[in-house]
Amino acid sequence: xxxxxxxxxxxHRRFLTDLFPGEGCLLSAEGRAAFSADxxxxxxxxxxxxRPERREQVVELxxxxxxxxxxxxxxxxxxxxxxxxxxxxxxxxxxxxxxxRILDVDPDxxxxxxxxxxxxxxxxxxxxxxxxxxxxxxASVKMSTVIGNASTCAGGLRAVKxxxxxxxxxxxxxxxxxxxxxxxxxxxxxxxxxxxLTRLFIGACGKLGLITEMTVKLIPLPEASAxxxxxxxxxxxxMEGARAVFRxxxxxxxxxxxxxxxxxxxxxxDDVPLPEATRAALLFKxxxxxxxxxxxxxxxxxxxxxxxxxxxxxxxGAEEEAVWTVRRRISPATFxxxxxxxxxxIAVPRSRVGxxxxxxxxxxEEHGLPVLCYGHLGDGNLHVSIMHDxxxxxxxxxxxxxxxxxxxxxxxxxxxxxxxxxxxxxxAAFVPEQLGAASIALMDxxxxxxxxxxxxxxxxxx
Amino acid sequence: xxxxxxxxxxxHRRFLTDLFPGEGCLLSAEGRAAFSADxxxxxxxxxxxxRPERREQVVELxxxxxxxxxxxxxxxxxxxxxxxxxxxxxxxxxxxxxxxRILDVDPDxxxxxxxxxxxxxxxxxxxxxxxxxxxxxxASVKMSTVIGNASTCAGGLRAVKxxxxxxxxxxxxxxxxxxxxxxxxxxxxxxxxxxxLTRLFIGACGKLGLITEMTVKLIPLPEASAxxxxxxxxxxxxMEGARAVFRxxxxxxxxxxxxxxxxxxxxxxDDVPLPEATRAALLFKxxxxxxxxxxxxxxxxxxxxxxxxxxxxxxxGAEEEAVWTVRRRISPATFxxxxxxxxxxIAVPRSRVGxxxxxxxxxxEEHGLPVLCYGHLGDGNLHVSIMHDxxxxxxxxxxxxxxxxxxxxxxxxxxxxxxxxxxxxxxAAFVPEQLGAASIALMDxxxxxxxxxxxxxxxxxx
Numbered sequence: 009x010x011x012x013x014x015x016x017x018x019x020h021r022r023f024l025t026d027l028f029p030g031e032g033c034l035l036s037a038e039g040r041a042a043f044s045a046d047x048x049x050x051x052x053x054x055x056x057x058x059r060p061e062r063r064e065q066v067v068e069l070x071x072x073x074x075x076x077x078x079x080x081x082x083x084x085x086x087x088x089x090x091x092x093x094x095x096x097x098x099x100x101x102x103x104x105x106x107x108x109r110i111l112d113v114d115p116d117x118x119x120x121x122x123x124x125x126x127x128x129x130x131x132x133x134x135x136x137x138x139x140x141x142x143x144x145x146x147a148s149v150k151m152s153t154v155i156g157n158a159s160t161c162a163g164g165l166r167a168v169k170x171x172x173x174x175x176x177x178x179x180x181x182x183x184x185x186x187x188x189x190x191x192x193x194x195x196x197x198x199x200x201x202x203x204x205l206t207r208l209f210i211g212a213c214g215k216l217g218l219i220t221e222m223t224v225k226l227i228p229l230p231e232a233s234a235x236x237x238x239x240x241x242x243x244x245x246x247m248e249g250a251r252a253v254f255r256x257x258x259x260x261x262x263x264x265x266x267x268x269x270x271x272x273x274x275x276x277x278d279d280v281p282l283p284e285a286t287r288a289a290l291l292f293k294x295x296x297x298x299x300x301x302x303x304x305x306x307x308x309x310x311x312x313x314x315x316x317x318x319x320x321x322x323x324x325g326a327e328e329e330a331v332w333t334v335r336r337r338i339s340p341a342t343f344x345x346x347x348x349x350x351x352x353x354i355a356v357p358r359s360r361v362g363x364x365x366x367x368x369x370x371x372x373e374e375h376g377l378p379v380l381c382y383g384h385l386g387d388g389n390l391h392v393s394i395m396h397d398x399x400x401x402x403x404x405x406x407x408x409x410x411x412x413x414x415x416x417x418x419x420x421x422x423x424x425x426x427x428x429x430x431x432x433x434x435x436a437a438f439v440p441e442q443l444g445a446a447s448i449a450l451m452d453x454x455x456x457x458x459x460x461x462x463x464x465x466x467x468x469x470x
Numbered sequence: 471x472x473x474x475x476x477x478x479x480x481x482h483r484r485f486l487t488d489l490f491p492g493e494g495c496l497l498s499a500e501g502r503a504a505f506s507a508d509x510x511x512x513x514x515x516x517x518x519x520x521r522p523e524r525r526e527q528v529v530e531l532x533x534x535x536x537x538x539x540x541x542x543x544x545x546x547x548x549x550x551x552x553x554x555x556x557x558x559x560x561x562x563x564x565x566x567x568x569x570x571r572i573l574d575v576d577p578d579x580x581x582x583x584x585x586x587x588x589x590x591x592x593x594x595x596x597x598x599x600x601x602x603x604x605x606x607x608x609a610s611v612k613m614s615t616v617i618g619n620a621s622t623c624a625g626g627l628r629a630v631k632x633x634x635x636x637x638x639x640x641x642x643x644x645x646x647x648x649x650x651x652x653x654x655x656x657x658x659x660x661x662x663x664x665x666x667l668t669r670l671f672i673g674a675c676g677k678l679g680l681i682t683e684m685t686v687k688l689i690p691l692p693e694a695s696a697x698x699x700x701x702x703x704x705x706x707x708x709m710e711g712a713r714a715v716f717r718x719x720x721x722x723x724x725x726x727x728x729x730x731x732x733x734x735x736x737x738x739x740d741d742v743p744l745p746e747a748t749r750a751a752l753l754f755k756x757x758x759x760x761x762x763x764x765x766x767x768x769x770x771x772x773x774x775x776x777x778x779x780x781x782x783x784x785x786x787g788a789e790e791e792a793v794w795t796v797r798r799r800i801s802p803a804t805f806x807x808x809x810x811x812x813x814x815x816i817a818v819p820r821s822r823v824g825x826x827x828x829x830x831x832x833x834x835e836e837h838g839l840p841v842l843c844y845g846h847l848g849d850g851n852l853h854v855s856i857m858h859d860x861x862x863x864x865x866x867x868x869x870x871x872x873x874x875x876x877x878x879x880x881x882x883x884x885x886x887x888x889x890x891x892x893x894x895x896x897x898a899a900f901v902p903e904q905l906g907a908a909s910i911a912l913m914d915x916x917x918x919x920x921x922x923x924x925x926x927x928x929x930x931x932x
Contacts (some may be wrong), residue, residue, distance in 0.1 A: 116821035300762025
């Protein structure tokens with residue numbers, strides 16, 4: 009196995025403070041503590057935190073880290089749900105937030121060139137001013153960064169029409185252990201020369217190297233959109249409703265699902281514009297030209313009608329955002345049910361979502377815990393929230409067992425234990441079950457070509 | 471370097487004829503000759519050709535080939551333009567055309583599962599009957615196969631809106647040297663567990679292993695489309711016309727370009743519905759709902775108007791296909807100019823296409839040869855045809871020099887020497903210039919993880 013540096017020596021500290029002067033290197037316990045956890049609430053103290061402002065510093069850092077066998081943990085906003093940003097085995101956290109320039113947004117090449125620490129929503133706002141569109145939109149889009157999104161291959165609401173982060177990265181520059189600089193892809197929208205190293209980095213969770221620049225593809229900003237919220241009397245009509253929309257030939261930009269437990273939770277903190285009898289709901293967005301959007305909205309509503317929805321709200325223009333309030337309130341609302349949450353993000357073949365929801369509810373019943381299901385039905389990507397109260401004896405353990413049952417369910421249904429969050433620390437135990445030892449060995453071997461000493465983000469699952 | 475088997479022994483022949491009885495193994499010179507070349511017209515005789523009908527035969531073959539250090543060359547319809555299907559170093563050609571079943575086309579999961587030898591247009595036809603859509607459409611779509619398209623990451627006309635083959639493959643099964651079976655991805659539309667081995671295979675030109683099954687993503691079939699052919703008095707208004715369409719917020723399904731030389735060539739064999747004064751033309755397709763298509767067509771024409779097109783033809787309904795005749799006649803028409811062609815497929819940043827066309831024409835003038843430019847302007851992907859006559863002394867050499875100048879031009883403009891054809895044998899010399907030695911070493915190392923003896927499709931560039 010890899011022999012990592014056992015701790016930070018005085019010489020290491022000197023090297024880091026020389027390379028990252030002033031606030032660029034944090035060695036104090038208070039300074040380091042802020043970089044010890046991510047949204048997974050897993051925690052481990054880094055030995056140091058560095059904050060590069062120039063690529064040259066990254067090159068020097070990776071040259072040194074390779075020579076010293078020093079683990080490095082790339083980190084941006086720390087919104088990772090599974091612990092990928094946590095310095096699990098000790099070492100140095102590399103915060104990329106000072107590499108945050110939008111270098112170019114080109115309305116003719118239809119590309120943007122960005123440094124890793126740019127917040128995705130900020131990039132989208134700059135693009136929108138030029139009537140350009142960078143579609144990937146994980147729920148964290150206002151907080152998370154392009155590098156965080158690339159590291160997990162973030163998906164989000166619009167993936168059903170526009171695909172995931174992987175589909176939008178045309179090229180990148182990365183610094184590899186030893187200080188080698190790799191450039192892959194570029195501003196051209198098509199390129200088939202060489203193995204696809206660009207996309208190998210997407211979803212690699214910072215384990216191959218440190219991305220210092222990304223070139224992403226843009227498209228013209230759709231001029232109009234509309235949204236439709238529809239409630240159903242039962243889960244099966246709801247699933248049939250989604251099917252009917254796709255069968256009508258429509259490809260909505262978003263196709264979201266919420267179960268009865270989710271709706272009940274949201275009702276505790278906000279109005280839900282659906283009748284009490286609603287047991288499951290769909291939320292669609294369509295986008296395009298104004299005329300196209302009008303037509304698609306009408307057809308979408310017509311496709312739902314045979315399923316006798318108990319309530320339909322159409323939001324257009326200034327009223328569109330209001331239709332999404334219920335969806336946006338889910339996360340805070342869940343804590344109205346129980347104070348603690350295990351939140352998973354399985355994905356299954358699209359036709360199995362209804363079954364996955366029913367069986368996730370049964371898993372909740374078996375473990376005596378409320379389970380809330382919602383998510384990106386259009387991609388078969390389901391967020392399963394297992395609510396519990398760690399102050400009640402046995403509930404934390406029951407939630408853990410329920411989580412494992414949900415993972416087993418995803419694999420049994422021909423799906424994946426993660427559609428967008430990754431595996432990191434919290435799902436590590438289940439990765440071999442999904443991928444198998446041979447695939448993992450192949451991934452480890454590929455990683456070793458980039459990172460022979462295993463210093464990049466060690467201690468995490470694939 | 472790798473030590474390959476120097477020839478086929480009697481024991482090898484026995485093994486192959488046992489594993490592939492009857493017509494499954496071709497050893498005669500006539501039988502083998504049919505598998506010696508591809509559309510590049512490069513040629514090398516294989517020692518044997520095998521035609522597996524079951525995955526188990528592929529597994530046995532790769533176990534044997536690894537033990538014997540026997541080069542294997544996967545091949546489907548042989549439409550490759552760059553020699554990737556040619557058995558350059560001797561060995562066994564593996565024809566995948568008998569593995570040609572469409573195993574599943576699922577209107578709820580929105581996936582198709584196919585064996586490698588399925589012709590892409592056949593898959594699209596079966597999908598269309600179920601109102602489903604598999605968008606990738608290289609010009610060869612009626613002849614080429616899903617595996618051929620995957621091996622080169624084929625693009626085509628619709629890439630500007632729908633992306634390339636890579637964006638549509640969700641999972642695959644591949645057999646690796648030694649007979650290991652790798653399964654990556656699956657029927658789920660989102661999956662972030664593990665390194666992205668699925669997409670590493672796309673564009674890898676059969677050098678990592680032999681794909682035996684693919685799961686591809688489908689979307690609802692757009693119900694309507696329309697096409698617009700527009701001629702311009704000069705190249706710069708033509709390029710401005712394309713820019714104006716994108717700036718109007720439209721994302722056409724296709725945005726094709728043809729230069730004056732192309733139009734002149736087509737006129738020699740067919741009517742071109744554009745005035746003689748046309749010096750460059752654009753051909754657009756829009757698709758979606760009927761209402762959306764109507765609106766987009768109107769806007770597209772309105773966006774072109776300020777550039778004073780010398781002719782505009784709109785094709786809708788039954789008349790739409792006729793608008794494409796000019797585009798489809800390009801390939802045969804080029805030979806009206808000169809009997810031989812060097813056909814390249816560079817891609818450049820979208821804003822540099824006009825410059826690339828002008829400079830390609832200059833390269834033609836410098837070398838005394840007509841150069842025809844057309845292609846997928848929306849992706850910056852330009853087909854440059856250098857016409858010559860090999861029976862005229864010096865023209866073949868001039869064409870070769872002009873080709874090299876075109877490659878240098880692509881790299882100088884920040885582009886790639888291949889947007890969709892690959893590099894294979896014919897572009898091998900230029901790959902190091904584009905990728906650099908360090909990237910190539912990394913690709914070689916990754917290949918060795920899959921194929922330690924280097925038996926998969928050797929002798930080709932990345």
